[in-house]
Amino acid sequence: MNIYSERLDALRSLMAVNGWDAVVITGMDPHNSEYQAPRWKQVKWLTGFSSEAADVVVTANEAGLWTDSRYFIQAARELDGSGVELHKTRLPDSVYIPQWLAGAGVTVVAVDGLCTSADFIEKIKEAYSSCEDNAQVRIVDVPDLLDSLWSDRPDYPESPITTLDVECFGGSPRSDKISFLRKWMLLNNVDNMLLSSLDEIAWLLNIRGSDIEYNPLVISYLLVNQDSVRWFVTKESMMAKPHPDTSDSFSELEMDGVDIEAYKSLEDVLYTLDGETENIFMDPSSLNWHMASVLEEIFSPSSIVRGVSPVILEKALKTQSEVEALRQTFIDDGLAMESFLFWLESGVASGQEITEWEASEKLTWFRSQVPGYRGNSFENISAYGADAALPHYSTPEVGSPVIRPRGLYLVDSGGQYLTGTTDITRTIPMGECSDLEKEDYTLVLKGMIALSMAVFPRGTAGCQLDILARNPLWRCRRNYGHGTGHGVGFWLCVHEGPQDIRQNFNSQAILPGMVTSNEPAIYRENLYGIRHENIILCKESGRNEFGDWLEFETLTCTHIDTSAVVVELLSDEELDWLNAYNERVCNTLSPLLPEDVALYLKKKTAPLSK
Numbered sequence: 001m002n003i004y005s006e007r008l009d010a011l012r013s014l015m016a017v018n019g020w021d022a023v024v025i026t027g028m029d030p031h032n033s034e035y036q037a038p039r040w041k042q043v044k045w046l047t048g049f050s051s052e053a054a055d056v057v058v059t060a061n062e063a064g065l066w067t068d069s070r071y072f073i074q075a076a077r078e079l080d081g082s083g084v085e086l087h088k089t090r091l092p093d094s095v096y097i098p099q100w101l102a103g104a105g106v107t108v109v110a111v112d113g114l115c116t117s118a119d120f121i122e123k124i125k126e127a128y129s130s131c132e133d134n135a136q137v138r139i140v141d142v143p144d145l146l147d148s149l150w151s152d153r154p155d156y157p158e159s160p161i162t163t164l165d166v167e168c169f170g171g172s173p174r175s176d177k178i179s180f181l182r183k184w185m186l187l188n189n190v191d192n193m194l195l196s197s198l199d200e201i202a203w204l205l206n207i208r209g210s211d212i213e214y215n216p217l218v219i220s221y222l223l224v225n226q227d228s229v230r231w232f233v234t235k236e237s238m239m240a241k242p243h244p245d246t247s248d249s250f251s252e253l254e255m256d257g258v259d260i261e262a263y264k265s266l267e268d269v270l271y272t273l274d275g276e277t278e279n280i281f282m283d284p285s286s287l288n289w290h291m292a293s294v295l296e297e298i299f300s301p302s303s304i305v306r307g308v309s310p311v312i313l314e315k316a317l318k319t320q321s322e323v324e325a326l327r328q329t330f331i332d333d334g335l336a337m338e339s340f341l342f343w344l345e346s347g348v349a350s351g352q353e354i355t356e357w358e359a360s361e362k363l364t365w366f367r368s369q370v371p372g373y374r375g376n377s378f379e380n381i382s383a384y385g386a387d388a389a390l391p392h393y394s395t396p397e398v399g400s401p402v403i404r405p406r407g408l409y410l411v412d413s414g415g416q417y418l419t420g421t422t423d424i425t426r427t428i429p430m431g432e433c434s435d436l437e438k439e440d441y442t443l444v445l446k447g448m449i450a451l452s453m454a455v456f457p458r459g460t461a462g463c464q465l466d467i468l469a470r471n472p473l474w475r476c477r478r479n480y481g482h483g484t485g486h487g488v489g490f491w492l493c494v495h496e497g498p499q500d501i502r503q504n505f506n507s508q509a510i511l512p513g514m515v516t517s518n519e520p521a522i523y524r525e526n527l528y529g530i531r532h533e534n535i536i537l538c539k540e541s542g543r544n545e546f547g548d549w550l551e552f553e554t555l556t557c558t559h560i561d562t563s564a565v566v567v568e569l570l571s572d573e574e575l576d577w578l579n580a581y582n583e584r585v586c587n588t589l590s591p592l593l594p595e596d597v598a599l600y601l602k603k604k605t606a607p608l609s610k
Contacts, residue, residue: 004048004082008063010149011046015060020110020140022101025056029212029219030114031198032286034495035378037212037219038154040115042146045153047084049075051392056084057097059106066097069481070391073525090481090504098127106137113141113290118282121289141290156234156263157211161218161246163253164206164491169372169418170325171490174206174256177314182226184310191278194270194295195222197286199493200311205231205258207249208491214378215493216416221266221291234263270294279303312498315489317513322420322490323537326515326555329420330535334557334589336366336415337424341558342600348405348430356382357400359411367415377414377421377494384409388427388529391482391521406431408441408528408564414494423494423517424556425533429564439476440522440530441564446472447520448532449574451484451501451552452581455541458548459509462501462516469501469520480521488515488535512550514538532560559585559605567610579607 015023029040035052043054047065051074054067063083067075068090075086088094101109101124109124121139128137147153166173181204185193195201198217202208209218211234220233231253250260261269270291273280275298282295284306295304318326340363347354360382367373383393384403388410403409409430414423427441447469454468462485467474469484483502486495498508499516510516519533534556541551559582567575582605590598 002081002083004046004084007046007149008058008083011058011146012060014149015058015110018110018140019108021106021108022057022059022104023110023145024097024101024116025058025112025146026116026120027052027054028115028117030288030291031196031219032117032288033198033212033215033217034493035212035215037157039156042112042115042150045146045150047079048082049078049084050394051075055097057100059104062104064100073390074392074394096123098124101137102127102131108138108140110140110142110145111289112143112145113293114143114288116289118284118287118289118292121292122284141293143290157219158234159210159218161207161209161233161249163249164208165418166206166321169491170319170321170323170420171206172319174204174253174258177204177206178224178229178257180314181224181311185224185226185281188281188305189279190281190305191225192273192280193224194280194282194287194291195224195309195311196288196291197283197309197312199489199496200286200309200315201231202492203315203489204311205253207253208374210375214376214416216374216491217493220263223266223269228259229257230259230261230269232261232263232266232269266291267294270298273298275299275303279305281305281307281309283307283309308498312496313508315492316487316496316499316515317511318490318515318537319513323513325419326490326537329417330422330555330557331588331592332370332372332417332419333367333415333422333424334585335592336363336370337426337558338589338593338601339597340366341426341428341604342597344403344409345428345430346600348403353402355400355402356384356387356395357397359403359409360395360413363411363413367413370415370417372418374416374418374491377416377423381410381412381425383411383529384430385528386526388531389523389525389527391480391523391529391531403430407433408437408530410529410531412531412533416491418491421489421491421494422556423488423533423535424558425519425531426558426561427530427532428561433564437528437530438564438566439569440478440524442566442569443472443476443478444520444522444530445532445560445565445578446570446574447484448518448534449577451518451520452534452536452554453552453573453577455549455551456510457546458511458550460550461507461509462499463503463506465510466501466503469518470503473520473522478522480523482521484520485516485518485536488517490515510538510550512539515555518552518554554581557585557588559601561604562606562608565608567608570608572610575608575610583607 208216412425485501521531536552541549586605
């Protein structure tokens with residue numbers, strides 16, 4: 001029997017004993033993080049699906065996994081034989097978990113309240129309340145629900161902690177950030193604020209760790225009022241025998257008035273608050289249901305202020321010192337990328353058998369040579385040919401395909417540096433390409449260029465700009481299923497909000513200081529995938545009688561291969577942009593590269609003409 005089928009059977013036995021009609025396992029940790037530490041990779045343990053963006057429902061007779069178009073092909077492969085059915089989301093006819101539960105006649109639903117957002121529970125309740133048959137549901141909070149089944153479940157992570165040197169690497173002192181938050185609380189009549197989103201806490205306290213792979217985060221909560229800042233952090237063993245970096249960081253934080261307390265003591269501390277005379281702010285999109293329920297026991301409904309944390313937007317608006325640091329970071333990252341591309345193309349052309357995995361490892365090595373490198377910002381996507389048709393392909397270490405001197409190779413990667421976070425995708429023609437590959441390559445490039453050249457009035461949202469990147473593909477009746485752009489942190493998460501550039505409605509305007517990806521694409525199953533990605537900075541573009549204007553500056557500094565471009569499909573303006581971009585890359589990087597790599601770059605950036 002499939003090991004995942006066995007685990008589902010064990011879970012069903014637990015359900016029968018407890019009288020649960022359904023169990024919902026979400027792809028989140030207690031802080032609604034995009035990526036999880038091993039302890040909270042519950043979906044993977046239960047079903048075998050290895051990506052993070054999925055939730056699972058198990059009943060006595062059915063098991064389903066909900067995920068979006070980025071993972072459809074991968075999910076179909078990994079769920080095969082597990083007994084878990086794939087439910088596709090973000091499609092016009094998608095039925096989501098709350099509606100599915102309500103329609104299935106489920107009356108008792110068990111969840112791990114620590115790993116389920118308060119927002120998600122509200123959506124389940126709303127789905128039942130809107131049912132025509134007045135269906136009722138009882139939701140049971142079972143913290144660490146899988147503990148009794150998962151015998152070798154990993155413990156809480158405890159990586160060393162370090163603090164940001166903002167004078168050297170950019171940003172604002174934590175005292176300024178705490179003052180900003182306290183001022184916001186005063187203006188909004190908030191007595192206490194509970195922060196649970198890890199990147200918000202890392203930004204506010206200027207701390208970094210590695211509790212989650214690729215993300216410099218620390219598992220923790222933060223409770224702030226006008227008198228105290230209390231940081232609840234999973235470092236109990238380190239408090240007894242601190243790591244030198246952690247010990248120094250704790251001392252620095254304490255000097256700035258931050259009280260450091262045990263992670264698991266938060267609940268007890270919350271019960272000491274005066275719920276009758278004070279209020280508390282919580283963000284239901286990030287606070288888990290278990291902690292939200294604790295707040296509901298302490299505070300009256302009118303004393304719980306629900307809303308979007310102000311830290312999210314403030315964090316997205318990079319300071320001038322951060323912007324300057326990022327410009328240099330993308331130059332450093334570009335040097336690593338150009339060295340990698342030279343190595344790859346030269347090796348494949350000379351007959352070396354280089355696998356996807358070997359290419360990925362070599363790229364990581366080149367990045368590791370950059371001063372200030374602190375690891376990759378996500379798992380490298382190194383995909384040749386048909387593998388690139390999976391937007392979030394996971395490159396296998398064993399049995400990795402060889403990159404051949406023909407067709408297209410896609411690499412999506414990024415680095416974490418003391419001076420910022422990078423994310424870049426390049427689709428590389430390895431040799432002869434088909435006419436369809438070239439046409440798709442050029443149409444996707446046209447979309448990226450259109451968004452790069454955008455000029456727009458202040459107040460414009462990303463969902464209003466998304467059409468610029470899709471229009472060249474749409475005109476040819478082609479499309480891609482994911483968003484065009486996401487926010488990027490500063491030595492933080494490679495994906496951050498509140499802004500994005502995608503079709504889904506998001507009223508958040510793109511504002512000066514926001515750093516966002518620009519990555520249109522196309523995927524042809526069993527053939528190839530193409531994605532071009534640069535990182536763009538929103539900045540001022542003047543004012544006149546018609547209003548304030550904004551534009552983008554491209555931060556990424558790595559050439560765009562023109563060998564697969566169909567020049568006739570580019571307008572004169574698009575061709576000028578492409579030539580100017582490649583010229584800037586060449587002029588910036590060539591003096592800093594070894595002679596053979598500089599010569600390679602000069603050839604790759606030779607201007608195109610019609």
